[in-house]
Amino acid sequence: MTAERHRIAVCPGSYDPITNGHLDVIARAAAIFDEVVVAVVDLPVRKGGTLFSIEDRLGFIEHSSAHLPNVRVEPFSTLIVDFAREQGANTIVKGLRAISDFEYELEMNQLNRIQTEEVDTLYLMASPQYSFLSSSGVKELATFGGNIGGLVPAEVARRLQEELWR
Amino acid sequence: MTAERHRIAVCPGSYDPITNGHLDVIARAAAIFDEVVVAVVDLPVRKGGTLFSIEDRLGFIEHSSAHLPNVRVEPFSTLIVDFAREQGANTIVKGLRAISDFEYELEMNQLNRIQTEEVDTLYLMASPQYSFLSSSGVKELATFGGNIGGLVPAEVARRLQEELWR
Amino acid sequence: MTAERHRIAVCPGSYDPITNGHLDVIARAAAIFDEVVVAVVDLPVRKGGTLFSIEDRLGFIEHSSAHLPNVRVEPFSTLIVDFAREQGANTIVKGLRAISDFEYELEMNQLNRIQTEEVDTLYLMASPQYSFLSSSGVKELATFGGNIGGLVPAEVARRLQEELWR
Amino acid sequence: MTAERHRIAVCPGSYDPITNGHLDVIARAAAIFDEVVVAVVDLPVRKGGTLFSIEDRLGFIEHSSAHLPNVRVEPFSTLIVDFAREQGANTIVKGLRAISDFEYELEMNQLNRIQTEEVDTLYLMASPQYSFLSSSGVKELATFGGNIGGLVPAEVARRLQEELWR
Amino acid sequence: MTAERHRIAVCPGSYDPITNGHLDVIARAAAIFDEVVVAVVDLPVRKGGTLFSIEDRLGFIEHSSAHLPNVRVEPFSTLIVDFAREQGANTIVKGLRAISDFEYELEMNQLNRIQTEEVDTLYLMASPQYSFLSSSGVKELATFGGNIGGLVPAEVARRLQEELWR
Amino acid sequence: MTAERHRIAVCPGSYDPITNGHLDVIARAAAIFDEVVVAVVDLPVRKGGTLFSIEDRLGFIEHSSAHLPNVRVEPFSTLIVDFAREQGANTIVKGLRAISDFEYELEMNQLNRIQTEEVDTLYLMASPQYSFLSSSGVKELATFGGNIGGLVPAEVARRLQEELWR
Numbered sequence A, B, C, D, E, F: 001m002t003a004e005r006h007r008i009a010v011c012p013g014s015y016d017p018i019t020n021g022h023l024d025v026i027a028r029a030a031a032i033f034d035e036v037v038v039a040v041v042d043l044p045v046r047k048g049g050t051l052f053s054i055e056d057r058l059g060f061i062e063h064s065s066a067h068l069p070n071v072r073v074e075p076f077s078t079l080i081v082d083f084a085r086e087q088g089a090n091t092i093v094k095g096l097r098a099i100s101d102f103e104y105e106l107e108m109n110q111l112n113r114i115q116t117e118e119v120d121t122l123y124l125m126a127s128p129q130y131s132f133l134s135s136s137g138v139k140e141l142a143t144f145g146g147n148i149g150g151l152v153p154a155e156v157a158r159r160l161q162e163e164l165w166r
Helices: A020-032 A054-064 A080-086 A099-115 A135-143 A154-165 B020-032 B054-064 B080-086 B099-115 B135-143 B154-165 C020-032 C054-064 C080-086 C099-115 C135-143 C154-165 D020-032 D054-064 D080-086 D099-115 D135-143 D154-165 E020-032 E054-064 E080-086 E099-115 E135-143 E154-165 F020-032 F054-064 F080-086 F099-115 F135-143 F154-165
Strands: A008-013 A035-041 A071-076 A091-096 A120-125 B008-013 B035-041 B071-076 B091-096 B120-125 C008-013 C035-041 C071-076 C091-096 C120-125 D008-013 D035-041 D071-076 D091-096 D120-125 E008-013 E035-041 E071-076 E091-096 E120-125 F008-013 F035-041 F071-076 F091-096 F120-125
Touching: A008 A020, A008 A080, A020 A035, A020 A091, A020 A120, A020 B120, A035 A054, A035 A080, A054 A071, A054 A154, A071 A080, A080 A091, A080 A099, A091 A099, A099 A120, A099 B099, A099 B120, A099 D099, A099 F099, A099 F135, A120 B020, A120 B099, A135 A154, A135 D099, B008 B020, B008 B080, B020 B035, B020 B054, B020 B091, B020 B120, B035 B054, B035 B080, B054 B071, B054 B154, B071 B080, B080 B091, B080 B099, B091 B099, B099 B120, B099 C099, B099 C135, B099 E099, B135 B154, B135 E099, C008 C020, C008 C080, C020 C035, C020 C054, C020 C091, C020 C120, C020 D120, C035 C054, C035 C080, C054 C071, C054 C154, C071 C080, C080 C091, C080 C099, C091 C099, C099 C120, C099 D099, C099 D120, C099 E099, C099 E135, C120 D020, C120 D099, C135 C154, D008 D020, D008 D080, D020 D035, D020 D054, D020 D091, D020 D120, D035 D054, D035 D080, D054 D071, D054 D154, D071 D080, D080 D091, D080 D099, D091 D099, D099 D120, D099 F099, D135 D154, D135 F099, E008 E020, E008 E080, E020 E035, E020 E054, E020 E091, E020 E120, E020 F120, E035 E054, E035 E080, E054 E071, E054 E154, E071 E080, E080 E091, E080 E099, E091 E099, E099 E120, E099 F099, E099 F120, E120 F020, E120 F099, E135 E154, F008 F020, F008 F080, F020 F035, F020 F054, F020 F091, F020 F120, F035 F054, F035 F080, F054 F071, F054 F154, F071 F080, F080 F091, F080 F099, F091 F099, F099 F120, F135 F154
Parallel strands: A008 A035, A008 A091, A035 A071, A091 A120, B008 B035, B008 B091, B035 B071, B091 B120, C008 C035, C008 C091, C035 C071, C091 C120, D008 D035, D008 D091, D035 D071, D091 D120, E008 E035, E008 E091, E035 E071, E091 E120, F008 F035, F008 F091, F035 F071, F091 F120
Antiparallel strands: A120 B120, C120 D120, E120 F120
16 A cells, blocks of 8 residues: 555546536536646637637636635646646546547547556546536527526526627 | 545456456556455346356466455446445546446446445546457457457466367 | 328337336327337247236236327337338437447338338437436346336336346 | 427538438428428538528529428528527438437437527438438549439439549 | 469358358459358357258358359358368458448457458448348248248248248 | 469558557558558648648658558548559458547448449557557647657657757
């Protein structure tokens, strides 16, 4: 039996914006690991657009995960495995919803493991009530004035309506 | 940030017999968690046959994981979430190889989470060189005298040939 | 625009036993069609076992769908398309949960359409909370003393415990 | 048994352009429901381009479905469930061809059902001869001068050649 | 550019019984390779039952492929890669119908390639009209008196009715 | 048994750039067929960008396949089946890595077979060590300074770093 180490997990994503499905994965990771770093992709604008700025996306997560004491939020703009090592994390945690997630993650997983053997990735199956939920689906729905309550935190719902209906 | 806890993960399976793909998952879990309990299904014979007895299956795993100090092996015959709680584990770790694994695990995952919210399941993607490897495939191959070196520990390969060719 | 016809849909299955997921599909079909016939496979015993008798399986459905006035329950032992025509139905309705359901149903669909052009099959996507639920999963869970409340009607839960624990 | 109601189904899509696979689904829906409304997405140009104008897309469907007396064609630019309710329809009917269709539709299905419980979606499995057919595939083929006879109505084939080869 | 060699492909299966989908794959392989050996699994009875004897299964294929001069039929009871080498073939050809075929074949492919580097496997996508067709589906259909004309050769249809209805 | 013909296979792709996975498929095709033509898509610039010019992409393949005497490289800008016929090839060979490849290829396969019955397509399963490898994944990795040695030929790795880091 090994000595207890401080176990840090990184939850990466673009979070444009965070959904209640993302929050479910983050909270479940926070129950398993000592510390969770939510890592938000921060790419130069020319790399293709997010709807919300990096500041907004970080803020939404900070507010909606404030009740989870062992969670913090950071931007990143390098390879995720390099970011994880900088944070002292040897684990990445991601949610899996569907076959297409699975295939994409399988590919990413192998490419990441070629980069370093020090960081591995673990997956959580999406909870049924969030298995159909994605940031892009929510944005699509909001564009047409659909009801997005229950899908995203209240602050995000309000800001989506401001962005997409002005 | 929470205090470090002793983190135990359970790796369940029938392991009939253990393959090098199973060992890869167990070793990767042992690098992430403080302690790993390999849990081997022990059902009454009438429940349908394993090729190897529970004693053999436990032994194969003990011998082939002897170099991993934070791994131990136990039989179980209850719901896996109940077994995990008895062991003080709040995490189950399983390998994912293919779409059919994914679908089965998704179903199991939700049924298990209905049983208790205290135990969650994390998945590791199979390493490419083991992505095609299953106990049943190895047994099939051994039946026809195929080469199973590199697929299972040496002791298992020898015993498979004894069982299937006598 | 055509004149209104009396539209009958058939919901076939072995229902061994009925789950709350089956009931969800039946109720949704009953909201769309004028009449729903729940068709329960009744095969000779040698064809491989159901846990519950045809009488039990019919009874469970009758009791749990008693609140749906346009639903009735019938056994069948022929090709489902032949049964549908005998009932005056030109539609079969089935639930889809996962990729493996999809593939199996796609195959059945084409084989059925070769039998007759008069009967077509429509599919309902399983509700998220039932997307992981199958009769065999429930029986497996019950065998190990798991909690199956919320997964099947109360009468079925009680009978499963009697059957599997005596 | 409930009284017969006038059952309207909505078949939504961008139909850019309609294919013989779309027509197969529309005709099968028209055999099951009293009335079928083919609903054609009409989004502002900035939302990303269709090859054909909304007028063209509506016209192609009207001409090729003229033999189906209980089918009519309408543009829509709201949430599909809102459009369905305006039309007095409680059912949406869509075709399913492949796993990727299935996953997308499963996600859309759950998002739509959150909007309203009054409208449900039913799926028809694509007929084998159209299981590989999509508007984008036809456009790709036409771009390279491929033979698209048998894949789309004759008028559409002619117009595709005009658009893509001028 | 290498000198032309005599290229032999092996098409293995249990062919219990051969379907028109199998014949489509065999004929397409015969158009690509110089010689095609249809290899029929011949296992001891205790290995689990085929409906038809090895003699019947071989005979059905011989009769239905008699118009293809470069096709011959052989039983085999070893690893398929060993059989291929005995026949002087460096290629196995199989049909792919669905995701579940794909996953199974991917696994088999890698296990076979571990056995020898001299034999590789090529796959043909099933023609749409046979994409839903399997020996087990045909047997199921025949058991219930369904119409199997167009799915199997006439001789097979007649014999299936004799076997399953006597 | 037919007389030996000179068997030519075409391996089409955009190869932007070629990876070691592509090379594995090309080498395996070259072991099965008398001659292999690697066909590189050459579309007008407005059709959407490749990172490397057609000259670069052709050159990378020529250099990295120079050890395979029966392989040559050609650009094409027509339907692949038309190109195959011009080359005297009746076979296209492609690699299959994942479910999404399978679905796309199934669709393409049927569209191609409608164009001509003279050309058929055969698929090779990706070798495990390349099952996660795609040109776009490599480019993504290179953009972030990841290690791409072992994934592409050395010349390609050098040029990727020049293109993406200047």
